[in-house]
Amino acid sequence: xxxxxxxxxxxxGKHLLRSLKFHPSNFDIGFLNKNDFKSSEILSKxxxxxxxxxxxxxxxxxxxxxxxxQKNIEINNCMYSALENISFKGRLIFTSSTQEExxxxxxxxxxxxxxxFEKQSKVLGYNFYGIITPNLxxxxxxxxxxxxxxxxxxxILNKKLPKIxxxxxxxxxxxxxxxxxCVNLIEKNTDIKFxxxxxxxxxxxxxxSILINFNNLYIKKNQIPTINSYFELCxxxxxxxxxxxxxxxxxxxxxxxDSRGSFVETARFFSEGQSSVSFTKKGEIRGNHLHTRKIERxxxxxxxxxxxLRETLSDIVHDFKLNGNKPSFIDIPIWYTHSIENIGEExxxxxxxxxxxxxxxxxxxxxxxx
Numbered sequence: 486x487x488x489x490x491x492x493x494x495x496x497x498g499k500h501l502l503r504s505l506k507f508h509p510s511n512f513d514i515g516f517l518n519k520n521d522f523k524s525s526e527i528l529s530k531x532x533x534x535x536x537x538x539x540x541x542x543x544x545x546x547x548x549x550x551x552x553x554x555q556k557n558i559e560i561n562n563c564m565y566s567a568l569e570n571i572s573f574k575g576r577l578i579f580t581s582s583t584q585e586e587x588x589x590x591x592x593x594x595x596x597x598x599x600x601x602f603e604k605q606s607k608v609l610g611y612n613f614y615g616i617i618t619p620n621l622x623x624x625x626x627x628x629x630x631x632x633x634x635x636x637x638x639x640x641i642l643n644k645k646l647p648k649i650x651x652x653x654x655x656x657x658x659x660x661x662x663x664x665x666x667c668v669n670l671i672e673k674n675t676d677i678k679f680x681x682x683x684x685x686x687x688x689x690x691x692x693x694s695i696l697i698n699f700n701n702l703y704i705k706k707n708q709i710p711t712i713n714s715y716f717e718l719c720x721x722x723x724x725x726x727x728x729x730x731x732x733x734x735x736x737x738x739x740x741x742x743d744s745r746g747s748f749v750e751t752a753r754f755f756s757e758g759q760s761s762v763s764f765t766k767k768g769e770i771r772g773n774h775l776h777t778r779k780i781e782r783x784x785x786x787x788x789x790x791x792x793x794l795r796e797t798l799s800d801i802v803h804d805f806k807l808n809g810n811k812p813s814f815i816d817i818p819i820w821y822t823h824s825i826e827n828i829g830e831e832x833x834x835x836x837x838x839x840x841x842x843x844x845x846x847x848x849x850x851x852x853x854x855x
Contacts, residue, residue, distance in 0.1 A: 486575070488671060489532060491517040491564075492541030496626050497580065497660070501539060503777075503797055503820055504664045505671075507851045512671070517542070522559075525566030532567055535575045537671060540564060543580075543595070545630055550590035557594035565601060568609065576612040577602060578667060578679070583619060583656070614670065619684040623660030623719065624726030624819060634720070637693055638727040641700045649689050656684035657692075659719040661777065685716050692720070699724045702755075707736055707814075709780060711755040712840060718778065722819050725780075730794075735805050735813040738784075749812050751784045751836055758840045765825070765833040772824035773854045776817070780840040783807075784814040789829030793855045794821045802855060809834065822853040 488505070492498045493516045505512055515536075521528045522542070532538065544556040568577070581599045584592030599615040606613035622632045628639035634657075637647045662682040670679060699721060702708040712718050738749040752760075765771060765788075775797055783792060787809035794803045797820050806828075807813050817823050827833035 487513045487515045487533060487536045489515045489517055489536050489538045490541065491522075491539070491560075492543065493517075495541055496623075496631050497541045497621070497663070498539070499625065499798060500623065500660050500664050501541075501667055504661075504668055506797060508668065510672075522563045525563050525570060528563055528567035529570040532571060532573065533575075534571055534573060536573075537576045538564075538578065539667065540577060540579045543591075545591060554590035554594045557591065557598070561594070561598035561601070565598075565605060568605065568611070573609055573611045576614070576670065577606065578614045578616065578670065581615060581617045583617060585617060614679045616679055616681065618663065618681075619656035619658045621658055621660050621663055622723055624723050626660075626723070626726075628727070633689065634692060634696070634723055635727065637696050638724045641696055642704065642727055642729075647693060649693065652688060652690045654686050654688050656686050657716075658682060658684040659716075661719070695720060696724055704728075704733075706753075709752070709754040709756055709758075709782075709840065712780075713756075718780075718840075721780070722778065725816070725818060728818075730815075730818060731803060734815045735792075735807050736815075737811050737813040740812065749786075751786070751812075751814070752782060752838050754838070754840075756840055757842070758838055759842050761837045763833075763835045763837065765827045765835065767827050767830060767832075770824050770826045773822065774850050774852045775820060775822040776849050777819055777851070778849050779817075779819070781817040782814050782838045783817065783825060784812065784836040784838070785809050786812045786834050786836060788827060788831050788833035790833050790835065791826045791828045792823065793826075794818070794823050795855050796821050797853060822851075822855050824855045 490498050490501060493502060505514060515531065517531055521531050542560055544553050547553045547556065579599060579602055581595040582592060585596040602613050603615055620632065622634040626632045626635035628636045640647045666680055699710055702710045710721065712721060738751065741748045763771060785807040790807045792805045792807060792815050795801065805815055825835060
């Protein structure tokens with residue numbers, strides 16, 4: 486049995502891959518790419534009878550709504566025929582959208598496919614999960630494509646004010662919660678229902694106001710805003726993911742100097758957290774791990790440091806040089822494995838701040854070399 490993913494380079498596909506990468510089980514994962522969807526015969530050869538298929542592939546945008554409709558129909562018809570060809574008996578997880586209710590061309594294509602797969606599953610005897618997702622949001626979502634939160638964040642960070650054409654209440658679900666439900670299906674061998682976490686209902690203008698506040702405090706003043714709920718943490722981590730961190734970091738602290746020496750304010754936070762300090766010997770390296778939810782700040786106040794970051798699905802390593810002669814900091818993005826190395830002659834002194842108290846039973850720390 487394999488886990489097969491279509492749309493593995495998309496928003497949902499990549500988040501599923503990140504989650505499975507650090508799962509304690511060693512899953513056999515395969516990918517269904519565009520070439521596989523050229524014909525049902527080609528696709529059939531990639532699928533075995535008892536596989537678990539996450540069918541995320543789809544087209545959200547194109548030159549016209551009619552083309553969006555047609556391309557989605559073609560993709561799903563190809564999958565339908567491939568499952569027919571092999572008398573599929575496994576599990577098919579198919580994502581649709583609340584656009585079904587709006588009767589957009591995209592929504593119509595998704596609805597037709599969902600109903601068609603559901604009928605087929607009863608005939609062939611496979612388990613079908615047709616999930617009508619609310620508005621999903623989270624880090625690494627493409628602006629002007631999947632989520633208005635990604636679009637708003639990108640605009641605000643580029644010093645543009647988003648415009649709301651229709652201020653309505655929307656149901657929002659963090660992508661990690663959706664992926665947790667997907668992984669739960671894999672872990673259970675018996676037939677179970679797909680349990681979707683209850684979404685958060687909030688007005689579009691409320692989201693915009695929160696994002697503007699994040700920008701005013703975090704970007705303009707280097708302050709960590711109030712994070713009073715899980716939803717606010719998810720929203721803040723989503724906002725942070727749209728920062729061009731190669732341009733933004735490292736951030737130099739404002740030094741206050743007089744005859745006594747110098748003083749810098751390393752952090753001003755409106756949320757709970759934990760501070761610590763490390764003394765790292767010449768040539769030594771700390772870290773080589775990542776976090777999936779934590780907000781973490783590295784402040785170098787003495788010595789020379791190389792802070793390296795790499796998104797877990799990427800081979801690109803970003804290397805930042807910090808010098809305690811000009812105290813500065815870097816905030817670590819989630820899903821980026823990171824390390825800090827003393828590249829100077831004297832001890833490297835670093836102040837670490839993280840937004841939650843350390844809990845050994847739920848450390849949100851996954852080992853991976855940069």
